[in-house]
Amino acid sequence: MISFDRVSKRYSEGHDALREVSVNIGRDELVFITGHSGAGKTTLLRMIMLMERPTRGQVIVDGQNLAAIGPRGIPRHRRNIGVVFQNHRLLLDRTVFDNVALPLIIAGYDHREVGRRVRAALDKVGLLDRERAMPVTLSGGEQQRVGIARAVVGRPKILLADEPTGNLDPALSAEIMQLFEEFNQVGVTVLIASHDLALISRLHHRIITLRHGRLVAGSAA
């Protein structure tokens, strides 16, 4: 589903974020990416959603070489990927419902379909009764679950998460991870960047370890 072939990324100031990274992630996999901050976890995720382009090497996502996607193709590419951010990145002046509906509005669904899907997604993350609430009135864990609902509401094939449990206590973190596992069980490829080794080592999934931009463990399933 996702394949990195000797991918390097050097920023203009000479810092190497990724060095010769090669890795294959299968269709039904849930994979953790770990490493110290600055090891290249975020850069790897950003390349999959085309926020970043490799300096060398190629990235293939769902059979599509990302080098062949021009600026105009980026929005369409991103619509096939759900993303969960560490700081949620919710629209603070919109309700929970509107936040979750955003990807569907962009994709142009009619409002009945939007309503149906948003409620299904909110139900899945356990926030169905909060659809009229504003994000600031929610706890950190609830906000993160709104972010997850927004990421999955468009039924993406790939779900990316960058430190999704970064600001949560262990119990909430485990709940969130369980949600990701459930999405993975219905066929979504899930890729989670996290430095919470204690948590992810309990979950028995493949763990890719990066150190100073190099892949040091987990290159094969």
Add this chain to the structure above:
Amino acid sequence: MSGRARAVGGRSGPVGRRDGASQSRTRWRDQFNGWLRHHRLSAADSMQRVLDNPVSSTMTWLVIGIALALPTGLDVALDNVSQLSASWDSPAQISLFLQDGISDDRARQLQEELAGREDIAQTQFVSRGQALEEFRTLSGFAEVLASLDSNPLPHLVLVSPADGMAESDAAALRAELEDYPDVAQAVLDMEWLQRLNSLMELSRRLVLAVGGLLVVGVLLILGNTIRLAIESRREEIVIVKLVGGSNAFVRRPFLYTGLWYGVGGGLFAAILVSASLWFLRAPVSELALSYQSEFRLRGLGVMGGLNLIILGGLLGLAGAWLAVARHLVEIQPR
């Protein structure tokens, strides 16, 4: 896992892998409907945002309204003046000063002869006696005139050319009349009209220049307003781009914001111009009446008002487009 939850995580998206002909047609229609829906949504949302800030929106509307009302008002005024000058039945008059020593009868005969011509609408005979009398009462030189031995004034025949005669034809008529043996001199009273016309032309160009400058001003004001709107929604734009919103999608609400500001500004301009005309109407009628004229101030009219609103809307769109083209591309997810 419940059925509903499966619907969320499930793989079956609205677009199947196998795109048959009919499938791609429905897909196209879906996309079109989605596009239309987003237009409606953006239009309503932008309107709501404009109305949510009544004070600052009204200020923007007023600024645009005044900038548009100034040249429009001047243009309406010019229209009225040109209508007024066109309403004088005869734009030009030819004064025929007859030779000395021509008798009253001969002069009257000439007047009647001229009145019969097709290219002459009207003639009027002013005998030298009449003229002297008129001059005496009007000029206040009665004593000076009384000291003269004889009447120095010639007979005068006033000739009004036929309606709608062109300037050049009137000039030709003047030359022809001057060749009459009884006529000493023929004068075409047209200079003031020419002066008025060139004055009008000058004013028209001034209005155009001022209007052009103010239109540029309106564009810049709108561009700046939209730039601020973009700036205040920067984080939202980043998020929308992250979840797959295209540039057109991000652009749309701002273009509608510009449109609403422009349309509102045009409406304000129409109201301002109409209000000023209403304010001037009574004194103008009074003035016209004192000149025995039926002249009435002409307003913008419904079409003029509509045009102003459309113009405002177009300017709003253009200003928004300028701002959006410059600032939206810069905002990329980092």
